[in-house]
Amino acid sequence: MIKTMEFTSDGYRLIGTLHLPEALPAPMVIGCHGLIADRNSPKQTALAKACCRQGIGYFRFDHRGCGDSRREFDQVASLPERSRDLSDALRLVRSLDACSGDLGLFGSSMGGAVCLAVCDTEEVAAVVTFAAPLHSRFSPAGDHPLSSPFDITGSMHKVKNILVIHGACDEVVPVSHARSLYEHASRPKKMIIQSGGDHRMSDPGHQSAFIRESVAWFANVLL
Numbered sequence: 001m002i003k004t005m006e007f008t009s010d011g012y013r014l015i016g017t018l019h020l021p022e023a024l025p026a027p028m029v030i031g032c033h034g035l036i037a038d039r040n041s042p043k044q045t046a047l048a049k050a051c052c053r054q055g056i057g058y059f060r061f062d063h064r065g066c067g068d069s070r071r072e073f074d075q076v077a078s079l080p081e082r083s084r085d086l087s088d089a090l091r092l093v094r095s096l097d098a099c100s101g102d103l104g105l106f107g108s109s110m111g112g113a114v115c116l117a118v119c120d121t122e123e124v125a126a127v128v129t130f131a132a133p134l135h136s137r138f139s140p141a142g143d144h145p146l147s148s149p150f151d152i153t154g155s156m157h158k159v160k161n162i163l164v165i166h167g168a169c170d171e172v173v174p175v176s177h178a179r180s181l182y183e184h185a186s187r188p189k190k191m192i193i194q195s196g197g198d199h200r201m202s203d204p205g206h207q208s209a210f211i212r213e214s215v216a217w218f219a220n221v222l223l
Helices: 042-053 079-094 110-118 153-158 176-184 204-222
Strands: 002-009 012-019 026-032 057-061 099-108 126-130 162-167 189-194
Touching: 002 057, 002 079, 012 042, 012 079, 026 042, 026 079, 026 110, 026 204, 042 057, 042 099, 042 204, 057 079, 079 099, 079 110, 099 110, 099 204, 110 126, 110 153, 126 204, 153 176, 162 176, 162 204, 176 189, 189 204
Parallel strands: 026 057, 026 099, 099 126, 126 162, 162 189
Antiparallel strands: 002 012, 012 057
16 A cells, blocks of 8 residues: 655655555654655665565655755755654654554665664664765765755764665765764664665666665564
8 A cells, every 4th residue: 555645844744655565553664865866766665665565664755845845955955954854754654553663764865864863862673774974074965065064973873773785986975984884883783885886876786685685674673
């Protein structure tokens, strides 16, 4: 079952897509897209379908300023604002009768930083990140800079049950971010560095491995 849902964060109307497996209630994963992407990214839609096949629900949503959650992008592109989006998405999913209570997070690029940031205050069972930056001392989106700087390295010891995936040749977020995240995170943890991998995960083989490893990680923790 797939349904469109709406919720609010700081008064902004946000749009999301909920994927439900056949057996309910079920654990859920919430996905966060990159800085200038949206909820319909190929990685997220493929991961949502694969999670459902394993009996795990998935909720992917557009952050304020992106996709169907339209606002002036330059005014709403900070890490704190996106973290509040995710916290409100967590509250929405927790309130659903279809949710068994166990929640995981997936974040790609800036979405990964958002997932890591909310782990400081939210209880989540498992996390998967791809190409997640720990600080903003890089250029994540060329003509669309972040509206404020951030550095979340110091709180990464609070993150556990995390699978860290990153391309070895990422041209946007250096692979050193993944190594630092893995070093600082608490166990259980796992890191996969994709040989020759780029920021867009353009290699089909890398995409397949990402889906396989991510679903296995979520299933091991959530089911």
